Amino acid sequence: MSETFFGKSVKRRExxxxxxxxxxxxxxxxxxxxxxxxxxxxxxxxAKINKxxxxxxxxxxxxxxxxxxxxxxxxxxxxxxxGWLLPGIKVPAxxxxxxxxxxxxxxxxxxxxxxxxxxARDAAELVEVDYQVLPALSDGAEALKKGAPTVxxxxxxxxxxxxxxxDKAATDKAFxxxxxxxxxxxxxxxxxxNAIEPRACLASANAGTGETTLWVTSQNPHVHRxxxxxxxxxxxxxxxxxxxxxxxxxxxxxxxxxxxxCAVTWASRALSRxxxxxxxxxxxxxxxxxxxxxxxxxxxxxxxxxxxxxLRVKTVANLGAYLTLFAPAVPTYLYGTLLTGTYKTPxxxxxxxxxxxxxxxxxxxxxxxxxxATYLIERLVDLSAKALxxxxxxxxxxxxxxxxxxxxxxxxxxxYDSGNYQGALDKALTMFDYPGFRKxxxxxxxxxxxxxxxxxxxxxxCGLAPSQVAGALGAQAGLYESATVRVHPTGKVTVFTGxxxxxxxxxxxxxxxxxxxxxxxxxxxxxxxxxxxIVPFGMGxxxxxxxxxxxxxxxxxxxxxxxxxxKIAAHLLEANEKDVVYEGGKFFVKGTPGVSKSFFDVSLMAxxxxxxxxxxxxxxxxxxxxxxxNFVFPFGTHICMVEVERSTGVVxxxxxxxxxxxxxxxxxxxxxxxxxxxxxxxxSQALYEHAEYDENAQLITGSMMNxxxxxxxxxxxxxxxxxxxxxxxxxxxxxxxxxxxTIASTPAVANAVMDALSPFGIQHIDMPLTPGRIWxxxxxxxxx
Amino acid sequence: xxxVTITVNGTPQTREIETRVLLVHFLRDTLGLTGTxxxxxxxxxxxxxxxxxxxxxxxxxxxxxxxxxxSVGTIEGVAKEGKLxxxxxxxxxxxxxxxGFCTPGMIMAACALIERNPKPTDHExxxxxEGNMCRCTGYTxxxxxxxxxxxxxxxxxx
Numbered sequence: 001m002s003e004t005f006f007g008k009s010v011k012r013r014e015x016x017x018x019x020x021x022x023x024x025x026x027x028x029x030x031x032x033x034x035x036x037x038x039x040x041x042x043x044x045x046x047a048k049i050n051k052x053x054x055x056x057x058x059x060x061x062x063x064x065x066x067x068x069x070x071x072x073x074x075x076x077x078x079x080x081x082x083g084w085l086l087p088g089i090k091v092p093a094x095x096x097x098x099x100x101x102x103x104x105x106x107x108x109x110x111x112x113x114x115x116x117x118x119x120a121r122d123a124a125e126l127v128e129v130d131y132q133v134l135p136a137l138s139d140g141a142e143a144l145k146k147g148a149p150t151v152x153x154x155x156x157x158x159x160x161x162x163x164x165x166x167d168k169a170a171t172d173k174a175f176x177x178x179x180x181x182x183x184x185x186x187x188x189x190x191x192x193x194n195a196i197e198p199r200a201c202l203a204s205a206n207a208g209t210g211e212t213t214l215w216v217t218s219q220n221p222h223v224h225r226x227x228x229x230x231x232x233x234x235x236x237x238x239x240x241x242x243x244x245x246x247x248x249x250x251x252x253x254x255x256x257x258x259x260x261x262c263a264v265t266w267a268s269r270a271l272s273r274x275x276x277x278x279x280x281x282x283x284x285x286x287x288x289x290x291x292x293x294x295x296x297x298x299x300x301x302x303x304x305x306x307x308x309x310x311l312r313v314k315t316v317a318n319l320g321a322y323l324t325l326f327a328p329a330v331p332t333y334l335y336g337t338l339l340t341g342t343y344k345t346p347x348x349x350x351x352x353x354x355x356x357x358x359x360x361x362x363x364x365x366x367x368x369x370x371x372x373a374t375y376l377i378e379r380l381v382d383l384s385a386k387a388l389x390x391x392x393x394x395x396x397x398x399x400x401x402x403x404x405x406x407x408x409x410x411x412x413x414x415x416y417d418s419g420n421y422q423g424a425l426d427k428a429l430t431m432f433d434y435p436g437f438r439k440x441x442x443x444x445x446x447x448x449x450x451x452x453x454x455x456x457x458x459x460x461x462c463g464l465a466p467s468q469v470a471g472a473l474g475a476q477a478g479l480y481e482s483a484t485v486r487v488h489p490t491g492k493v494t495v496f497t498g499x500x501x502x503x504x505x506x507x508x509x510x511x512x513x514x515x516x517x518x519x520x521x522x523x524x525x526x527x528x529x530x531x532x533x534i535v536p537f538g539m540g541x542x543x544x545x546x547x548x549x550x551x552x553x554x555x556x557x558x559x560x561x562x563x564x565x566x567k568i569a570a571h572l573l574e575a576n577e578k579d580v581v582y583e584g585g586k587f588f589v590k591g592t593p594g595v596s597k598s599f600f601d602v603s604l605m606a607x608x609x610x611x612x613x614x615x616x617x618x619x620x621x622x623x624x625x626x627x628x629x630n631f632v633f634p635f636g637t638h639i640c641m642v643e644v645e646r647s648t649g650v651v652x653x654x655x656x657x658x659x660x661x662x663x664x665x666x667x668x669x670x671x672x673x674x675x676x677x678x679x680x681x682x683x684s685q686a687l688y689e690h691a692e693y694d695e696n697a698q699l700i701t702g703s704m705m706n707x708x709x710x711x712x713x714x715x716x717x718x719x720x721x722x723x724x725x726x727x728x729x730x731x732x733x734x735x736x737x738x739x740x741x742t743i744a745s746t747p748a749v750a751n752a753v754m755d756a757l758s759p760f761g762i763q764h765i766d767m768p769l770t771p772g773r774i775w776x777x778x779x780x781x782x783x784x
Numbered sequence: 785x786x787x788v789t790i791t792v793n794g795t796p797q798t799r800e801i802e803t804r805v806l807l808v809h810f811l812r813d814t815l816g817l818t819g820t821x822x823x824x825x826x827x828x829x830x831x832x833x834x835x836x837x838x839x840x841x842x843x844x845x846x847x848x849x850x851x852x853x854x855s856v857g858t859i860e861g862v863a864k865e866g867k868l869x870x871x872x873x874x875x876x877x878x879x880x881x882x883x884g885f886c887t888p889g890m891i892m893a894a895c896a897l898i899e900r901n902p903k904p905t906d907h908e909x910x911x912x913x914e915g916n917m918c919r920c921t922g923y924t925x926x927x928x929x930x931x932x933x934x935x936x937x938x939x940x941x942x
Contacts, residue, residue: 011876018884019872021819021859025885028818118804196823196831196919197885248821248885249919281824503883503920669879673925677882680922704828704917712910712923741922 005512009669012508023246026200027278037277038120040110040127042102045136045358045697057126062119069097081231084329089161092152094322096259103321106286136358138693140318143355151356165336166349174310174347178301187766190293190691197248198279201261203268218244220540241533247502252364253288256325291365293318310347320361327363334369340410341377343399358697367742378747428637428659452756456748459635462544462736465628480627481549485557487620489607491600498538499550517558519585544736552730553626560622571613632735636660640748644756649774656718663735678741686749788852793861808832810848819859830916833889840896859888871933880929882920
C-alpha cells in the first residue's frame with residue numbers, strides 16, 4: 001500500500017520560497033519599461049467636483065499621462081457591477097474614478113501615470129481639484145434620519161434595500177406567550193481588514209496581440225477577469241489574463257473588483273505600457289472594503305424554564321458609499337440565515353435595512369455576516385441566563401439542538417446537515433474546569449480581582465451553495481468549483497484548481513488529497529492556481545469554500561482519471577474492466593496482484609496510444625465541477641477566561657480554549673494555524689479594533705498608528721481540540737476552517753468580560769471593550 | 785543624487801541614487817531583493833525589517849544614504865549555501881507562516897531577538913516581536929517557531 005497523506009501534518013511546500021524571500025507577490029514583479037500609477041484622492045467625504053486642473057502635474061518631467069473620471073467614462077468604461085441583487089435594491093453607478101461627486105474620503109478622482117512611483121506621487125500632489133464640500137454622514141442609523149445628507153440621488157432616503165426573513169406572525173405570537181423578554185441594542189462596529197500585503201496590480205497590454213495581462217492581489221482571479229472583461233472594460237474575456245500568484249492575506253478584502261485595478265488596466269491599454277500600482281497603508285485604510293458596521297435591536301422571548309421561544313431582530317447595515325461585489329449578501333443571506341445559531345428557537349424574524357453613508361464601502365470581511373449573527377445570539381443567550389438567574393452553561397444545554405435532530409430545518413431557511421453540539425461542549429469542558437473556575441473567581445473577587453468566563457457555542461455556514469438556490473436568491477455567480485487533473489505521460493500529475501490560496505496552503509493540502517486519490521507520491525503532484533491563462537475556470541476562495549468545495553472538485557477529477565486509467569489497464573492486462581482493481585498505485589485483476597500495470601505504464605500508454613481500447617481517446621486528463629447541494633456547518637465551543645482590572649479597565653485574556661468540529665481535516669497543522677489566526681481576529685474585534693469616523697465622515701483611525709492591528713504581545717497562545725462529525729455534503733466530509741475562529745471568538749470574549757463585570761451590575765457594553773469604555777462603565781459603580 | 789556603497793548580504797554594492805530613496809526601495813527596486821516587503825507607511829508592521837550592522841531595523845524608516853558604508857542583511861542572505869538557518873527551519877517546522885508576506889521581516893527580527901536573548905520566555909518572544917505584525921497566524925505558531933529555533937541554535941552551539 002502506498003503512503004497516504006490525508007489527515008497528516010505535512011510540512012508546507014510553499015514555505016520553501018516564502019521563507020527565503022523568493023515569493024512572487026505582485027509588487028515584487030518586474031517588467032521592462034513599467035510605468036507607475038498614483039491616485040489623486042478626495043480629502044472630503046462628500047463633495048461636488050467643480051473642476052480638475054492638471055496643468056502643473058502634467059508639466060512635471062516624467063509624467064506620462066493623467067486621467068480623470070470623465071476620461072474613463074467618455075471612453076466607454078462602465079460602472080463596477082454588484083454580484084448579488086436583492087428585490088428592490090438600489091444600485092447607484094460606481095465608476096472606477098469619480099465623475100461629478102466624491103462620496104467618501106479617499107474616493108479616487110484622477111490617475112497619474114509616470115516613469116517612477118516617486119514622480120507619480122509628486123505629480124498627484126500637484127493635481128488641483130476644486131471641490132464644493134457638501135454635508136456628509138458616516139453612521140448607518142443617522143443615514144435614516146429625516147434631513148440626513150443624501151449619498152445618492154437614486155436613494156434619497158439613503159435606503160439601499162429592505163430585506164426580511166422568517167415567520168413574522170409566529171415570532172410575534174411567541175412574544176405574546178413569553179414569560180420574560182430580554183431586549184438589547186447592539187453595535188457591531190466597523191473593522192478594517194488589514195491584510196499585511198497591501199493591494200497591488202500590474203497591468204501589461206500587448207498592442208501587438210491585443211492581449212492584456214493583469215497581475216492583481218485577488219482571492220478569485222477568474223471573477224476579476226469575468227467582471228472586468230464583461231462589465232467594466234469590455235475587453236473580450238479571452239484577451240484578458242489575470243494572474244494572482246503569491247497573495248499576502250485577504251480575509252475577504254481581496255475578493256472585490258476595485259476601482260484601481262480597473263483604471264490601471266484601462267490605462268495600460270490606452271498607453272500600451274505596463275503600469276504598476278501598489279497601495280500604501282493609508283490608501284488601504286481608505287479603500288479596502290471594510291467589515292461589519294451594524295446597529296441592531298434584538299429581543300428574545302423566554303419561557304419560565306429558560307427555553308428560547310422566539311427571536312426578533314432589526315438591523316441597520318451600513319454599506320458605505322457604494323455597493324461592492326458581495327455587499328448586499330453579507331448582512332442578509334450570510335447574517336439573517338444564521339440567527340438560529342445552535343439552538344432550538346422555533347420562531348425567528350429578522351428585518352435588515354441596508355443604507356448608504358459617506359464612508360468606505362463595507363463588504364465581506366472574515367466571517368462576513370456570520371460573526372455579526374453569532375455575536376448577537378451568544379450575547380443574548382448570556383443576557384437571558386442573567387435575566388432568569390440561570391447559569392450560562394445550563395441555558396445553553398437546555399436549548400442546544402441535539403444530535404438526533406439533524407438534518408434540521410431552521411426557521412430562517414438553512415438546513416443544517418449534521419451536528420453534535422453537546423459533544424463539542426463536553427470536550428471543551430474536559431479542557432476547562434468550569435466548577436473550578438467559579439471557585440477561583442469567587443476567591444479572586446474577595447481580593448478585588450475580577451475574573452470572567454465566556455462561552456460561545458456556535459455554528460456557522462460556509463461553502464456557500466448550491467448555485468441554483470443562490471441564483472434564485474440574487475447571486476450573479478455560480479458557487480461551484482472546478483479542477484482539472486492532468487496526468488502527464490510519465491505519470492506525474494498537475495492539478496489546476498479554481499480555488500485560490502493566499503495563505504491557506506493549498507499547494508500542500510490539495511496535493512495531499514490528489515496524491516491519496518491517485519495513489520501516487522505527493523512529490524509527483526503539482527498544484528497550480530491563480531492564473532486564468534492556465535486554470536480553466538474557478539470561483540476562488542472566500543467563505544471557507546476551498547476545503548469543502550475546491551477539494552471535492554479535485555476528488556471528482558481524480559475519480560474520472562481512475563475510471564479511464566482502469567479501462568486502459570484492463571485492455572493491457574487483457575482482462576475485463578470489472579475485474580480490475582487499483583491498489584497501491586497498481587492495476588491488477590482482483591486476486592492476482594503479481595501481474596499488474598503501474599500508474600506510469602497506464603499513463604504512458606494513454607499518450608503513446610499504441611494500444612488503447614477501441615474507441616477510447618488518447619490522453620489522461622479530466623475536468624470536474626463540484627456544485628455542492630448545501631452549505632457545510634462547522635460548529636464548536638469556545639471558552640475564554642479574562643481578568644478585568646478594576647482601576648484601569650484593562651482586559652487581559654488568561655486562557656482561550658477552542659473545540660471546533662470541522663469535519664474531516666486534511667492537514668491538522670494547517671487547520672490549527674487557520675483557527676489560531678481566526679481566533680485572534682475575533683478577539684481583536686472584541687477588545688481592540690475599531691474604525692472610527694468623525695462628524696465630517698473623516699476616518700480618524702486611518703493608519704496602523706491609531707487602528708489596532710494586534711501584535712504578538714496583545715494575546716496568548718490558544719488551546720485547541722476538535723471533534724469530528726463529517727458532513728455528508730461533499731465526498732471527503734470536509735467543512736470549512738478559515739472563518740470559524742473569527743465567528744466564534746468575539747462573543748466568547750465579550751461574554752467573559754461581562755461575566756467579570758457582573759459584580760458591578762454591568763450587563764452590556766458595546767465593543768470594542770477598550771480600557772476607556774470599561775473604565776467609563778465602571779465609574780461611580782460599586783460592587784453589589 | 786548621491787553615491788552610496790552599502791554591503792548587502794556580504795557584497796559591497798555601489799550605486800548612484802536619489803537622496804530621498806528609502807533603504808527598502810533601494811533593496812527592492814535598485815538591487816532587486818524583493819524578499820523585504822513594505823506593509824505600512826508608519827513603521828508599525830515590520831515587514832521591511834532587515835539588519836543594519838547586525839541590529840534589526842525597519843528599512844522603510846531609513847534613507848538608503850543613511851546606510852552608506854554600513855552592512856545590511858536581508859532575508860535573501862539568511863540561508864547559507866542553500867541551507868536554511870535555524871529560524872527558517874523553526875518557522876517551517878512549526879507552521880509559523882501562512883501567506884508569508886510578513887515572514888521575511890519576522891525572521892529578521894526573530895534572528896536578532898535570539899541573538900540578544902538566546903533563551904527567551906514565550907512572553908519575551910511576544911514582546912520582542914511587537915514591532916512585527918502578522919494577520920494570519922495569531923502569533924501562536926510564531927512563538928513556537930522562535931522557541932524551536934532558539935533551542936536548535938543553543939543545541940548547535942553546545
